[in-house]
Amino acid sequence: MARSLPRPSRGTALVTLLVAGLLGVHVLLASPGGDLSHHYTDHLRHMAESQALVERGFAIYRQPYGEAARGLFPCPEHEWLFPDRTAPYPPLGMLLHWPLGWLERAGYLAPATAHRLxxxxxxxxxxxxxxxxxxxxxxxxxxxxxxxxxxxxxxxxxxxxxxxxxxxxxxxxxxxxxxxxxxxxxxxxxxxxxxxxxxxxxxxxxxxxxxxxxxxxxxxxxxxxxxxxxxxxxxxxxxxxxxxxxGTLETIPxxxxxxxxxxxxxxxxxxxxxxxxxxxxxxxxxxxxxxxxxxxxxxxxxxxxxxxxxxxxxxxxxxxxxxxxxxxxxxxxxxxxxxxxxxxxxxxxxxxxxxxxxxxxxxxxxxxxxxxxx
Structure with a gap:
């Protein structure tokens, strides 16, 4: 006789419900830029920086964002985001933003979809x-x-x-x-x-x-x-x-x-x-x-x-x-x-x-x- 699967505890069920609720709220309320506050753009900048890192190497650390990522912006919303500053984050952190940035840039995802994801x-x-x-x-x-x-x-x-x-x-x-x-x-x-x-x-x-x-x-x-x-x-x-x-950190006040x-x-x-x-x-x-x-x-x-x-x-x-x-x-x-x-x-x-x-x-x-x- 097959054993029945153990029933989840009340705590596990509550946590699952809360997590699902938070994710659902985000899907409903996130701005076209992706963030919940309709204001922040760091993730948009990182998505473009990751494209520059893959195609132009460490230029993102030596040149301002506007120059290092020129021509590689997935969409116009990624432009003019502190264009005079360099990127003070490690390569691996940048690359975590690369897949969705590439999918948006290649046209496989609509900008708002990529940003929200x-x-x-x-x-x-x-x-x-x-x-x-x-x-x-x-x-x-x-x-x-x-x-x-x-x-x-x-x-x-x-x-x-x-x-x-x-x-x-x-x-x-x-x-x-x-x-x-x-x-x-x-x-x-x-x-x-x-x-x-x-x-x-x-x-x-x-x-x-x-x-x-x-x-x-x-x-x-x-x-x-x-x-x-x-x-x-x-x-x-x-x-x-x-x-x-x-020598480039001074670009950040x-x-x-x-x-x-x-x-x-x-x-x-x-x-x-x-x-x-x-x-x-x-x-x-x-x-x-x-x-x-x-x-x-x-x-x-x-x-x-x-x-x-x-x-x-x-x-x-x-x-x-x-x-x-x-x-x-x-x-x-x-x-x-x-x-x-x-x-x-x-x-x-x-x-x-x-x-x-x-x-x-x-x-x-x-x-x-x-x-x-x-």
Missing amino acids: MTLQWLVVALAAGLLGLVLLRPHGRWALAGGALLLMPGLVGSGANGFYDVAYVLVGTAALLALTRERPATAVVLLGLCAAVHFRALVFAPVGLWALLAAWRAGRGKALASGAVAVGLVLTAAASAAALS ADNPVHVSHLLRGKSSPPAFILLALGVSGYLLRHRYLWSALTVLSGALVALMDRSHGYWHVLPLLVPALVLAAERPASAPPAPRLWWAAWGWALVGALIAFRYPLTPYWQWLVDVIRGHVV
């Missing part, structure tokens, strides 16, 4: 990243899950729905943390190399890379060397684009309130942000959460180096909470006060660094409701 792709990645994050946080109780539900998921959903592919490095980095919790450090090393090859803000995961390498080395030198070699190869692709970018250049101008935000990062990392270190403490510092470094700002730029500030969940087994979870520190860092740090009237993790929803960016 592009942002729908990143929304799917965002949801996957958020669900993996909740899987990581769930064993640690209500304070861990509260931050995941109120900060992590909204920040990822808003970023993906508006075409920001930052959600990709969060997905890969979170998968690496899960690999570490399952005692697969060599897999984590490779995933972290992939993470670095996707986006420069993946620098926030640098301490986790060291943690994974040390754990892989203790587990077996052969696997550690092999996985390390793969990771290095992936990181070198990003390093090559960074070298090509040298340093309008981030905590950019390191503002320290020399006597602005109050950068020192306040640095003191907050040092305080939170010191507190975590005092309780022997070394990797979480170092990740707070690496997240602060990313923000200090970031020349521009927006709500999707705050995702590195959420990573320390994910590391906190991975650093100790569920049988010895962090005390509630440590979760308050991790989520407090993400909330207060974002408000200091990005100055949104609401927490940046929900700002995208305000934009959608109002129909314009506040």
